[in-house]
Amino acid sequence: MRNLVIMPAMAQNRERMNLGEYAEEATIIIDEPVKPANHFIEANTQEVTLNHLKNDCITPVFSKDNELTINHAQFVETIQDAAQSFFSGEKVEQATIRTSHIIKGRIPEAIHKPANQLLESDKTIYYERAAFSIDVPTIYETVGGNKLNLSIVGVRAYNQMNLYSKKVPELFRLAVGFKNIVCANLCIFTDGYKDDLRVSNTTELYRAALELFSNYNPARHIYLMQQLGDTSMSEHQFCQIIGKMRLYQC
Secondary structure (H helix, E strand, C coil), X not given: CCCCCCCCXXXXXXXXXXXXXXXXXXCCCCCCCCCCCCCECCCCCEEECHHHHHHCCCCCEECCCCEECCCXXXXXXXXXXXXXXXXXXXXXXXXXXXXXXXXXXXXXXHCCCCHHHCCHHHEEEEEEEEEEEEEEEEEEXXXXXXXXXXXXXXXXXXXXXXXXXXXXXXXXXXXXECCEEEECCCEEEECCEEEXXXXXXXXXXXXXXXHHHHCCCHHHHHHHHHHHCCCCCCHHHHHHHHHHHHHXXX
């Protein structure tokens, strides 16, 4: 009967077995965090938090009947709640907010104080304009090698209303799509669906936001974008399109 021979561990015999010519140094793969998309034309805006809008800013009123406006914090919170409700089961990020045109004031007790003697507790502020974006990263598709996340953007400005009159429905602009750009001048550029919402309270705003989301079909939108990648045109057709675009305003 032959003797049993126990071979030494392979790791100890790497050089003897000439494994070096096949072995390679391990490559460490690090997943870089994906930088969130910037949906703003920033210009002279500044980024603020929802807590700042809720706790540090006053709410303007319609002077004729002293009725409150829907302030910026309520606008953002209402759309955030509507998005989380409509896209239930998906990950909905917290809103990123940018504001502009700060309006400074003071409390009645500090009316006669010189400006250099004002305390922080004497000052009041609010922002004339506010815009926000909300990403839904779990709803995405890759089109033409580009990963597209669903996002929601909104903007409103107090200067679009006459605050010296009685309360009237307020204007809000909202959009949902895979490529959105918003600025504080009430401009929204989107490849999805956008609409102007005129509402008098947050309940109407919530309902209008849900209706806007339901009017948008992301699956059809993705399909059309994918089909566009397979579309071609002749030089003559391209020139015709450019010519019609230049004449459109006429």
